[in-house]
Every structure is written in C-alpha cells, then in structure tokens.
Amino acid sequence: MTIAAKHSIAFRLGRVMGAMARFGMHDRNPTLRWVKRVFFATFIVLVLATSISWILSALLTAIFLVLVLYAFSRVKPDNAELFAEDKEAPFGRDGVMGCPLTIWGERTDGLDRDLP
Template sequence: MTSAANRSIAFRLGRALGTLARFCVHDRNPSLRWVKRVVVFSLIVVLLANSISWIISSMLTVGCFVLGIYAFSKVDLDQVDFFAEDKDAPYGRDVFGTPLNFWGKREDGLDLEDN
C-alpha cells in the first residue's frame, strides 16, 4: 500500500482528528469518557460563541435570498404593467392622484406650493 505511506496534510489532519475522536469516545471508565466529551463540547461552544453573529447573519442572508426568490416566482408578469402609459396623465401624477403638466405642476389649478 504505497498510497498510505504518503504523509500529506490531509492525511495528517485526518489522523489527528481521528485520534482526538477516539480519545473522547473510547475509554474504559464511563465517567471519565463523559468528562472528556463535556470538555470537547465546551471548547466547541466557546469557539462558536465568538462567531455567532457571523453565523446568524449568514443564515439571515440566505433566508432573505430564499424569500426573495420565492416572492419573485409567485409574481404573474402577465398582469403587471411596469411601463403602462397613463393616457389621462402623460407626465405622471402627484401623491394625491392629480395629473401633472410637463413642469410637474398640478393641472387643476390647485397647486399646493403657491400658498
């Protein structure tokens, strides 16, 4: 087995993680085994506590993308007229729905800026 003699970084990392797992999982004394497991679990919790904001922000970002894609998939583009032209108000309407002229003034003579 010549491939097992190769000491690459992945080989050494895998062997170290396997040794750590065997150290924590196998022991003749059950109470000592659980103490080892608690120590390893607490180390993992401490490492994750430092990066909890990064983890939460990543989950929120993915959730927003999923909800956005879901919302866009439910839109019926046949019923939406983004570029429909209003024949009664070719220059648009104000916030109250009144037609505007080409200067952006109300056409009904009740311009609110003149007061």
C-alpha cells in the first residue's frame, strides 16, 4: 500500500468503522457485548428516524417514476389522439357548449351568451 493511501479519507473512515465494529462485536462478557449491540442498534434507528422523510420521498419518487415509465410503455401511439387537430374548430371549442372559437376566444356560431 502506498503512503498516500494510508492518509486518505477512505482509509481513516474504514479504520474507524472497523474499530466501531470490533468494539461492538467482540467482548469477553456476553452481557456487555449485547448492551453494546443494543446501543449501536438504537443509534442506527435514531439516525434513520431523523431521515425518514428523505427516505420516504426517495422511495415515492422511485415508485412514481416506475409507474410513469410503465404507463408510457402501455400507450399505443395508434390510439392516442392527444394532439388530434379539429378541422372545424382550429382555435378550440367552448368549454360549456362545445361551440367553435375564434382566435380571440369568441364563439363563431353567432349566439352571444352575455346578453339576457
């Protein structure tokens, strides 16, 4: 191993994690060993409890992306009329009666809804 590797962050982090594992896993007294393990498990649960919203949001995002990809895979382009053009109403239709609209959003059927 090179000298630079001994002073790297990964080396130090691995050494500390190994020391923590050795401290919790090995002891001559079984009762003390289990007390250490319970303390370590409690610490892990508390760390996870503080970041539960992050974990849930990542999980929900992954589920949403999977569902979106599944939905897109099930769409048949032959049946999709999302961008079908209406030849009789090129500027859209009225939301209530379905009458064709002009470029200004006015009805072209000659009826005025604003008058009594």
